[in-house]
Amino acid sequence: MKIICVARNYAAHARELNNDLPQQPVLFLKPDTALKRKNLPFFLPDFSSNIHYETELVFRICKTGKNIEERFAMRYVDQVTVGIDFTARDLQEQQKRLGLPWEIAKAFDGSACIGDWRPLKQLGNTGSLNFHLTLNDRIVQRGTAADMIFPVSRLIAYASRFFLLLEGDLLFTGTPEGVGSVQPNDVLRGYLNEEPVLECRVK
Ligand code: MN
Numbered sequence: 300m301k302i303i304c305v306a307r308n309y310a311a312h313a314r315e316l317n318n319d320l321p322q323q324p325v326l327f328l329k330p331d332t333a334l335k336r337k338n339l340p341f342f343l344p345d346f347s348s349n350i351h352y353e354t355e356l357v358f359r360i361c362k363t364g365k366n367i368e369e370r371f372a373m374r375y376v377d378q379v380t381v382g383i384d385f386t387a388r389d390l391q392e393q394q395k396r397l398g399l400p401w402e403i404a405k406a407f408d409g410s411a412c413i414g415d416w417r418p419l420k421q422l423g424n425t426g427s428l429n430f431h432l433t434l435n436d437r438i439v440q441r442g443t444a445a446d447m448i449f450p451v452s453r454l455i456a457y458a459s460r461f462f463l464l465l466e467g468d469l470l471f472t473g474t475p476e477g478v479g480s481v482q483p484n485d486v487l488r489g490y491l492n493e494e495p496v497l498e499c500r501v502k
Pocket of ligand 1: 304305306353355384473474
């Protein structure tokens with residue numbers, strides 16, 4: 300299983316990190332070992348002093364696909380949830396400054412947190428999905444798929460040109476504005492269309 304992630308897919312978030320808007324999707328990968336086990340807290344790693352939450356819609360790939368056409372792309376995902384792309388922002392800034400890859404800042408153990416799956420069939424139009432994150436019961440991020448620069452179908456089509464998609468792969472689709480740091484004992488909760496689907500404790 301692999302985890303395909305998209306950076307800078309919401310204009311307001313690209314601006315908050317002083318990035319230009321992309322002409323093509325910006326992709327990066329996390330290994331399967333990045334997936335946080337469901338009943339474990341998120342453990343703050345010792346190599347960073349600034350871990351950020353990034354709340355994202357996450358889609359599950361349901362069949363093998365290569366060079367998928369955009370108009371057929373939604374046939375390749377069957378479930379959706381809310382996830383957190385935990386990011387060592389200090390390391391990422393350092394790597395960006397040096398022109399080096401991001402993996403140590405983005406793909407470390409436990410850095411991919413996902414909630415409970417919901418069947419896409421039950422949720423209607425993917426473009427109208429909305430989500431939010433609370434940090435200690437205060438809303439810190441809100442997003443809607445309608446605000447994505449590249450819609451999910453485009454992301455699937457584009458990613459499948461480079462990476463063979465397999466059943467069980469995950470697609471993190473980018474975060475809206477409002478990212479921020481987490482501290483020990485924080486509690487993060489993710490909501491999909493106002494329904495709670497994710498809880499993550501920070502240790
Ligand atoms: Mn992200």
